[in-house]
Amino acid sequence: MTLYVILRLERRDWMFKLIGGINTAGKTMYLEDLYLSDAASYNFIGYDNDRIRNSETCRELPVVEASDNRVLVILDLLCRCDRNILVDEIDSYVHPADRHVVYSFLKDISKEVDVIAATHDIQLTSYGDKYYTVTSDMFVVDLQEITEEEYRNIV
Numbered sequence: 001m002t003l004y005v006i007l008r009l010e011r012r013d014w015m016f017k018l019i020g021g022i023n024t025a026g027k028t029m030y031l032e033d034l035y036l037s038d039a040a041s042y043n044f045i046g047y048d049n050d051r052i053r054n055s056e057t058c059r060e061l062p063v064v065e066a067s068d069n070r071v072l073v074i075l076d077l078l079c080r081c082d083r084n085i086l087v088d089e090i091d092s093y094v095h096p097a098d099r100h101v102v103y104s105f106l107k108d109i110s111k112e113v114d115v116i117a118a119t120h121d122i123q124l125t126s127y128g129d130k131y132y133t134v135t136s137d138m139f140v141v142d143l144q145e146i147t148e149e150e151y152r153n154i155v
Helices: 002-010 027-037 067-080 099-109 122-127 148-154
Strands: 016-020 042-045 084-088 115-118 130-136 141-146
Touching: 016 027, 016 122, 016 148, 027 042, 027 084, 027 115, 027 130, 027 141, 042 067, 067 099, 084 099, 099 115, 099 122, 122 148, 130 148, 141 148
Parallel strands: 016 115, 016 130, 042 084, 084 115
Antiparallel strands: 130 141
């Protein structure tokens, strides 16, 4: 009985957290600050090579404009992630019909690690566990938890 209680207390609930808001709200800045504050705990993947901030996560597949290839590259990158994952508009340049593949994969990964995603695609909303928005000035980014309905209205 005691062992069960100890295991239950150590159990972690992983989540898929979504950040929405207008383009200038500071979503990317929030993800970058979070990554830079503890890079050993996070993988950071964005929509292009400049946004891949993890030396262990590298592209070995050539990137072409075809959506199918983008999906393969994204899934390959996500498979290499061994820590919590920050994704910044990972669905950019992926055809809307193919995005559900990426979103489903992110949702599955969030059962093992925390996934925090910034996106403008309302389709991703139904995959999330928690929803946030950010406000920022030049020095401070403020993260605020919101409801799913509020999230849908700002994405």
